[in-house]
Amino acid sequence: MANVMDVQTEDNLKYQFYPVSNGSVQFKVRAPNDAHIALTMGPHETDPMYEIFIGGWGNTKSVIRRNRTTPDKVESQTPGILNAGEFRGFWIRWDNGIISAGREGEAIPFVSWVDDQPFPIAFVGVCTGWGATGSWKIEDGQEFNTEDKLEYKFGPTAAGSLEFDFRGPHNCHVCLTSGPAEADPMYEIIIGGWENTQSVIRYCRQKPDKVSVPTPGIMNPNEFKKILIEWRCGRLLVRDRVNGAVIMEWVDPNPFPITHFGVRTGWGARGHWRIKHFNGTSRETLPPTAPPPSQAAMYAYPPGYPSSAPFGGAGGAPVWVDASGGQVPPGAVQGGQDVSGEPLFVIRASHEGAMLPGKLVPSHGCAYIPWGGKEHAKPQYQVLVGGPNNWVPVSGTNIPPGAVPGGESEDGEPLYIGRVRHEGSITTGKVQQSHGVCYISFAGEEIAHPDYEILVA
Known part of the structure; x- marks a missing residue:
């Protein structure tokens, strides 16, 4: 599309x-x-x-x-x-x-x-x-019209978001699916339904609606409304792109991979759409994982590529490399994968006087760290490059010899690099020994796990 x-x-x-x-x-x-x-x-x-x-x-x-x-x-x-x-x-x-x-x-x-x-x-x-x-x-971007009939037009999604403008009197309908067809499982987002008075999020075309909010006059037949829909780890977020305000939000405890979107209008409404769904790296072109040692030479830094340290090389001493905007330096340590199957890489970033380990999601254009009960997005971060990729299962305060340091808390306590399995993902985060847990960032929250794996040299 x-x-x-x-x-x-x-x-x-x-x-x-x-x-x-x-x-x-x-x-x-x-x-x-x-x-x-x-x-x-x-x-x-x-x-x-x-x-x-x-x-x-x-x-x-x-x-x-x-x-x-x-x-x-x-x-x-x-x-x-x-x-x-x-x-x-x-x-x-x-x-x-x-x-x-x-x-x-x-x-x-x-x-x-x-x-x-x-x-x-x-x-x-x-x-x-x-x-x-x-x-x-x-x-x-794609610009087209939808008729007054409840029939979706489908196209492939970019990873994690759909950005569009809609002009119509009411009933802006968007579905998110695992294929180019109206089939379960699917999410439906209806904006300005019920004669432009209400908006809802619906799962598998079933009632009751998962979310229902009053939105009187949200759509307009004479001007475009700018909307952003984001999904990550089961969290659906519908925003006004002009002011960033959240229109609706819902977390699916059992998310499914989203590969396509559909749009339609109905109930007496015709719609004019402008869709911008390319957002950097698409689902079909996920970035490569860290290369094996035999391929390391193929991934040497290009001239001018920003970095704070030389390439460590697989199996060598690990180094932290400055990056931003979703960049994945060659030799980056892959720590897990998102629920979509996208590789997650080990990072750290500064926040509130601390240096905190976390995860890089390249398709999102940023990294995430857990702190203060919440997930914090970081457009600038450091990626762990080279060194080991050995993960040892532990629990509580048991930090094994050779655990790789990842930073320190705002109080100066050493932090280590851990990972956990959570809701279909393998997510990297920070291990704080005094707390006896590994903290990960997931769906906007900081989540503690007493059983985890820790990165060991």
């Missing part, structure tokens, strides 16, 4: 510009060499701007350039990265001055650079040159 813009670029190095609404763009390009991408503040080629050249210099290397000036900020050898006979998929991301480009299905960029004077990016431009013409498929 994603709207894919088909674009043709000639051999003239003239950018064609398109607006972007978040910190990434995903595309496929078919070209023999020199696929050029520009990131700008406006729909024209003017400073400030970033340029990412993929497959330049006869399809041998890729670079990042700022303001069309040389020398290039960073370059990476990428022989044969483009192909004139087939489409190759890529992503570009920008976050707090970190500009990165990577291949579809890979979490680690092949070229990355940190700008200490970043600017807001609102447009992306594409072009080809130096003897190359190109065909592009650029993923964007």
